[in-house]
Amino acid sequence: MAEHDEAGHSRLRRQILMGMAAAPLAGLLPKTAFAQAPATSAVNTTGLAVTDTEVTVGILHSATGTMAISETGSIQAEKLAIEQINAMGGVLGRKIKFIQEDGASDWPTFAEKAKKLLVQDKVAAIMGCWTSASRKAVLPVIEQYNGMLYYPTFYEGLEQSKNVIYTGQEATQQILESLNWVVKEKGAKTFYFIGSDYIWPRTSNKIARKHIENFMKGTKVVGEEYFPLGHTQFNSVINKLKLTKPDVIFTDVVGGSNVAFYKQLKAAGINLDKQILMTISVTEDEIDGIGGENIAGAYSCMKYFQSLDNPNNKEFVAAFKKMWGEKTVIGDVTQAAYLGPWLWKMTVEKAGSFDVDKIAAASDGIEFTKAPEGYVKIHANHHLWSKTRVGLAQKDGQFKVVYESPDLIEPNPFPKGYQ
């Protein structure tokens, strides 16, 4: 992991101050900015695709196949961030050029394209992957060829790599605070888990179960169910819900199943205004398909909602809609994907180099004060410090934030007592 040195910190502070002082001038003097750019030989000692005027990064998501539904937002956010960074003068005086590859919702394809980006295109960093399966497929490639990956999705944790920055939340960050909230505020005692059958829901539910059974008093899990990906018939489990009458339905169902689940829940007469339902898998993106009227009243635990009321977010939402259309919605992962290019830029500037080893070492402590979610900081374990929020789904497809954790939550990808 990154070495923790005091010198690095004060250097960072100095650079932020310098950057702030220089910001008003940068727009006026683009030419001088180039003239001041450090020599390529100095900032790129490992043969990456960096020239005197350009640096190349890769974007690796599924633009086709079943995951395109989810990954489109991430691609859009990354392109927006790159455009904005370029408008401000780029990174170390170099404009960012991106090469976009399509992972096609197929995990071996992700690995192959990652190798192509690293070996053939020599990209300085990759913004990409979405599902845990694609990340797991890409990880050995990234480590073998020593690349840098910025991964946007909230995920199950239990992973840490020098070559990856996780810009989404790991499971404990997303779940624990929200469970505390629902128990304290709503007096919930019993929980029923329903998830899609793969690693993320199973690990997340395991963490939630440990928390409910070991760390809270008088609460228990009364049911736990998994359905194959793409399952569209939930009537039987809905009957079980009616029989067991849990205080909270806790769900991590994904993809097309999500739509079927909420539509059938509503059709079966389960009123989400009375029945508490808490999900960790539904963002504004998913509501588009589910339909706001079918899910209104459900609670979602995320670090970001489009409706967050802060100046950074207002600016971000306006810029996003200007680039991609009034009707687009922004979910948690889209925002996390937007952080990737920015965090990379700031790390490169702190390290004063595009070299992957130097970036990996310099990542610890990087702060992004203009993040739409408010403020984030990279932890030594390459995850982000972030706040957790609970949003109440509205008919118009947006969330109303009903709870926000008071402090930044420390990322803890290997939680003790939860495995």
Place this chain on the structure above:
Amino acid sequence: MFGEYSLGDLGSIFAMQGFAGLILFSVYLLMALGLAIIFGQMGVINMAHGEFMILGAYVTWLTSVFFTEHLPSLFPIYFFVAMALAFCASGALGMLVEWALIKRLYKRPLDTLLATWGLSLILQQVYRSVFGPREVGVTLPDWMMGSLPVTDVVEVQINGLFVMGLTLLITVAVFFMIFRSRFGQQIRAVVLNRQMAGAVGIDTEKVDRLTFGLGCGIAGVAGSAFTMIGSTGPTAGQLYIVDTFLIVVFGGAASLFGTIASAFSISQTQSTLEFFLSGSMAKVITLLTVVGILMLRPQGLFTLKVRR
């Protein structure tokens, strides 16, 4: 598992569970009917069946948008218009595909598998380019959502009743068309012996095209109905295709009764197991049972007695 519940509660739950099984049966049958006609009667392995369904779903979505913007007063009944349009759209596309692609491959049945699989990929990408990669939300009229309370616990889903009614209607219509109409006689004649049927004056090409169009049209109606219970996205058709083939093959490809019997047995097994076990286990056991039975009886549950 049931110790802590009262007898009344259990009774209600079993009533609801029975109803859930019937809904699943209707959904499966509706999915499979179109394919039963195409695969069963014509022997064409149509891998693009799910995409024809999704075309119906997209037509429903377009209709709902149109009604919201131009005819809001008629919105409560738009769904019927949408289903008719879905039938026409999927049917028309089916006939076009038959004319352009399938008819050249009747002598090479395995190649139709590859060709229609390619077609399904093409259609998925077309949907993605036209409608965008994200799912679209189909708004339903209020009267179709929610449920009718029978007792405190027993509630009957309106959209479940709707799907059951629709399935019944279409099954009866298909039955009469195949077994009681002149057109059905022609279809069966062509299935049994193409050359003889041609020799006695049946326009076999026309019959083929209409049969394929009919099967696709029914798929379109099914897709339209499924906007009530499932998602509408470019690849949503893939969610249905495995179950659909399973039902048609298990029932005995050439038999409509077989399809009904197989949809019934699979849906009841699945729904009961899901209640007593978990979702994934239910699927595993159902599939294993089907595989086991097909090993003993490769021709499926029911077969036509045909001189080969």
